[in-house]
Amino acid sequence: MTMQGFQKAMCDLVASPDLCMLLQESPQQVLERYDLSDRDRRRLVEVVQQPGMFVNCSLYRANRLSPLYNLMPHTCFLLNEALLDEATEFWNVFDESRLQYNEEVEKFGNFLRRRIELGFLKDPILAEVLEYELALNEFRYTPRLDVLSRLEVRNLVARENKLIRLHPLVRVLLFRHEPKRLLEFLEERRPLPYELAEGEFWVLLDGKGEEVVTKLIDSGVGRLLKAIEAGTAQSLSADDVEMLIEAGLTVPLT
Amino acid sequence: MFDVNDSAAARGGVCSPPALGVGLLYNAALPEFVRSNLDSFDYLGIIPDTFWLDRGPGHPQRYEELEFWIETLDWVAASRPIVSHNIGLSIGNAGSLDLSYLEQLALFYNRYQFPWHSDHLSFVQVRGASGDDHNAGLAVAIPYDKEMLELVAARVAVVKEKIPIPFLLENSVYFVDIPEQDMPETEFLNRLTQSSQCGLLLDLHNLYANARNHGFDAFTFLDLVDLTSVVEIHIAGGDEFAGMYTDSHAGPCPEPVWELLDYAIPRTPNLRGITFEFHFSYYGLMGEAGVRAQLNRARAAWARRSSRN
Numbered sequence: 001m002t003m004q005g006f007q008k009a010m011c012d013l014v015a016s017p018d019l020c021m022l023l024q025e026s027p028q029q030v031l032e033r034y035d036l037s038d039r040d041r042r043r044l045v046e047v048v049q050q051p052g053m054f055v056n057c058s059l060y061r062a063n064r065l066s067p068l069y070n071l072m073p074h075t076c077f078l079l080n081e082a083l084l085d086e087a088t089e090f091w092n093v094f095d096e097s098r099l100q101y102n103e104e105v106e107k108f109g110n111f112l113r114r115r116i117e118l119g120f121l122k123d124p125i126l127a128e129v130l131e132y133e134l135a136l137n138e139f140r141y142t143p144r145l146d147v148l149s150r151l152e153v154r155n156l157v158a159r160e161n162k163l164i165r166l167h168p169l170v171r172v173l174l175f176r177h178e179p180k181r182l183l184e185f186l187e188e189r190r191p192l193p194y195e196l197a198e199g200e201f202w203v204l205l206d207g208k209g210e211e212v213v214t215k216l217i218d219s220g221v222g223r224l225l226k227a228i229e230a231g232t233a234q235s236l237s238a239d240d241v242e243m244l245i246e247a248g249l250t251v252p253l254t
Numbered sequence: 255m256f257d258v259n260d261s262a263a264a265r266g267g268v269c270s271p272p273a274l275g276v277g278l279l280y281n282a283a284l285p286e287f288v289r290s291n292l293d294s295f296d297y298l299g300i301i302p303d304t305f306w307l308d309r310g311p312g313h314p315q316r317y318e319e320l321e322f323w324i325e326t327l328d329w330v331a332a333s334r335p336i337v338s339h340n341i342g343l344s345i346g347n348a349g350s351l352d353l354s355y356l357e358q359l360a361l362f363y364n365r366y367q368f369p370w371h372s373d374h375l376s377f378v379q380v381r382g383a384s385g386d387d388h389n390a391g392l393a394v395a396i397p398y399d400k401e402m403l404e405l406v407a408a409r410v411a412v413v414k415e416k417i418p419i420p421f422l423l424e425n426s427v428y429f430v431d432i433p434e435q436d437m438p439e440t441e442f443l444n445r446l447t448q449s450s451q452c453g454l455l456l457d458l459h460n461l462y463a464n465a466r467n468h469g470f471d472a473f474t475f476l477d478l479v480d481l482t483s484v485v486e487i488h489i490a491g492g493d494e495f496a497g498m499y500t501d502s503h504a505g506p507c508p509e510p511v512w513e514l515l516d517y518a519i520p521r522t523p524n525l526r527g528i529t530f531e532f533h534f535s536y537y538g539l540m541g542e543a544g545v546r547a548q549l550n551r552a553r554a555a556w557a558r559r560s561s562r563n
């Protein structure tokens with residue numbers, strides 16, 4: 001049955017304007033990759049000549065850009081003209097997407113982290129904003145009420161062991177640029193560059209309520225919470241542990 | 255011929271769905287609208303796939319419901335029927351039918367008791383190099399071939415066995431003309447509804463877009479399709495892109511779609527609902543009044559149908 005080969009070829013073409021061009025220029029080179037009947041081959045050769053194939057390719061890109069742009073708008077804004085190149089590179093690597101919004105954002109986020117690490121993306125603000133939006137995305141898809149009710153039960157049984165971890169609905173992020181103004185500028189879509197104070201700014205994201213609350217916290221607390229998150233915190237006194245749990249920042253480790 | 259007035263036995267023990275009226279397809283911009291404008295629609299259309307996370311076939315906890323979305327849905331469901339418009343069956347996929355997805359739809363059906371449900375006459379899943387199915391990135395129209403007709407009809411039977419309510423398939427929008435098809439779209443739709451007993455979700459905006467892009471007469475298309483199989487009609491807006499007219503659901507319905515609706519209504523004796531759909535990003539432009547205006551106009555059309563039936 002060649003139906004599967006035809007559908008695979010159609011989808012590959014829709015996902016790649018370059019492949020469409022290659023099929024126009026050198027049909028055999030593309031068609032030999034698929035199990036196709038003669039009619040399938042004639043169909044594919046003809047459809048790539050039609051203007052509608054360009055529309056299909058554009059809709060594919062729009063559909064894959066949509067979750068990224070909707071759920072990480074500031075990151076996309078900062079990428080600016082690099083967005084399409086980065087997204088295209090990402091789609092080349094992750095061509096077999098399930099187009100689940102949460103997954104797509106997480107994978108693109110990890111892809112960008114790697115690109116930043118390797119020095120392909122150099123904007124110092126980008127990494128901070130990326131981490132902020134990835135944290136918000138995690139909250140968006142976390143079953144908040146379910147997490148809270150499970151924690152309630154767990155807290156009762158595990159409170160005595162004094163080992164803690166970060167609350168699953170809390171994130172702590174380090175910014176090197178003044179975050180309040182930075183996020184305001186991004187909300188306003190103000191063009192770069194931004195004049196921002198530089199330093200060590202710790203931001204707490206609290207997703208326990210219906211809306212995520214973002215607030216600046218003391219650097220000492222920020223560093224401590226980050227260390228707890230990483231599992232590298234030095235031993236804490238029983239009072240400190242109790243205080244962090246009471247503040248809703250950590251939970252007992254089970 | 256699909257006829258909701260046929261005997262229950264002929265359609266697998268399914269009772270005729272009730273005539274609902276005018277519906278609104280839910281989207282991310284609508285939580286507040288639906289709570290404060292409950293009077294503006296008779297039923298709520300939902301894309302169930304947007305109410306859950308899907309971790310993929312084989313995952314032990316594949317589906318996880320999204321609390322905030324479910325909360326609104328439960329609130330509406332207490333006073334309005336819910337109609338499911340699925341996007342994940344991928345009924346024209348040459349690979350396998352996703353049975354665990356069908357199980358999840360059945361769970362939703364059991365909870366919300368949809369009077370009918372629907373999906374698209376296209377495919378969105380394709381077998382990748384890894385051997386797993388992945389998303390094609392858009393709903394790809396199927397060729398109207400005998401082999402495809404048999405495949406889809408067999409899958410309709412599986413869907414109807416699992417979820418014992420009327421199941422509709424929506425006519426697709428397509429931007430390329432696939433050459434050498436075994437039959438025209440109208441014949442494919444007629445043969446499908448006759449052989450499989452699925453109903454037709456007639457998307458008038460898709461029809462309008464296809465007629466405009468491919469140069470045929472939409473009214474003649476309606477004359478050629480067996481309109482007794484139509485249970486639901488979709489209306490929407492779109493816009494121009496790269497020299498073609500797309501089904502972008504960009505705001506209000508264009509005038510020709512309303513004209514098609516007026517033409518179709520007296521010819522669809524088994525029509526049970528007219529659903530207005532728009533992309534959430536256009537809510538800011540349309541506003542509450544704009545959405546209500548579309549629903550009111552659809553209601554006026556529905557009333558003309560009611561006076562005839």
